[in-house]
C-alpha cells in the first residue's frame with residue numbers, strides 16, 4: 001500500500017474523483033470561525049481500496065471523514081454503528097471515530113439539502129417532487145423530503161435501482177417510480193437532480209407538459225461552470241434554478257456538528273462560494 005503522510009490532518013474527504021470538491025475550503029472556514037483544531041484534506045481513494053485505506057486512516061490520526069461518490073454504500077457497510085438517518089438511508093456520508101474499535105456512520109445529506117431548499121424557499125409541505133437518480137445522494141435525502149409530506153417520483157437510468165429505492169422508502173411516505181402518465185393535468189413543483197455530474201441531458205428528459213413556469217429546479221451537483229443539468233434548465237427557460245453549493249455547505253456544517261458538537265455559521269460561506 002502506498003504510504004500517506006497523514007500526521008498533518010485530522011479530518012478528511014474520501015471519494016473518487018475529488019479534484020472538483022470545495023469541501024476542504026468550507027471546512028477551513030469552519031475551523032477559522034470556531035477556532036477548533038480541524039485540518040481537513042481531500043483524499044482520492046482508488047476504487048477497490050476503500051475499506052483498506054479508510055481503516056488505515058482511522059487507525060492513525062483521522063478522527064472523522066466525509067464520504068462522497070462512489071463510496072457512500074461502502075461507508076455504510078464499513079461503519080460499526082449507525083445513526084438512525086444513516087440506517088434508514090443505507091448510505092453514509094459522515095464517519096466519526098468513537099474509539100479504536102468503532103466507527104460511527106451518519107448521513108447529513110438530507111438535512112443539508114432541506115436546509116438549502118428552505119433557504120432558497122424552493123420547498124413547501126405537500127409538494128410534488130421529481131427526483132432524477134437513485135444513488136447514494138438520493139437515498140441520503142429521501143427521508144427528509146418525505147417527512148415534509150411531499151409526493152416523490154423517482155426517475156433513474158437503471159429501473160431496478162429506482163424500484164429498490166422506492167421499496168426502501170415507501171414506509172416513510174408517498175414515493176413511486178415516475179411514469180409518464182403521472183400528475184395528469186398537474187405539474188411538478190420541484191425537480192431535484194441527483195445524477196452524477198457529467199450525465200448529459202436530452203431535450204425530452206422530462207415531458208414539458210409536467211413542468212410549469214413556477215417549477216423549481218435544484219441540482220445537487222455544483223462547480224465553477226454550469227453543470228449539464230443547469231444548462232438543460234437554461235434551455236427550457238426555467239426561472240427558478242439553483243446548484244448544490246448550499247447543500248454542500250449545510251451538509252458539511254452538520255458533519256462538523258457531529259464531530260465537534262458545534263454547528264458553524266453557513267450563510268456568509270455560501271455567499272463567498274457563490275461569488276467565486
Ligand SMILES: NC(=O)c1ccc[n+]([C@@H]2O[C@H](COP(=O)([O-])OP(=O)(O)OC[C@H]3O[C@@H](n4cnc5c(N)ncnc54)[C@H](OP(=O)(O)O)[C@@H]3O)[C@@H](O)[C@H]2O)c1
Nearest residue numbers: 069133134135136137157158161195196197220244247248
Ligand atoms: N451538493 C452536495 O452536497 C452533494 C451531496 C451529495 C451528492 N452530491 C452530488 O450528487 C451526485 C450523485 O452522487 P451519488 O453519491 O448519488 O452518486 P452515485 O451513488 O454514484 O449515483 C449516481 C446516480 O447517477 C446515475 N448515473 C450515473 N451515470 C449515468 C449515466 N451515464 N446516465 C444516466 N444516469 C447515470 C446513476 O444511475 P444508475 O442507478 O442507473 O447507475 C445513479 O442514479 C454526485 O455528482 C455528487 O457530487 C452533491
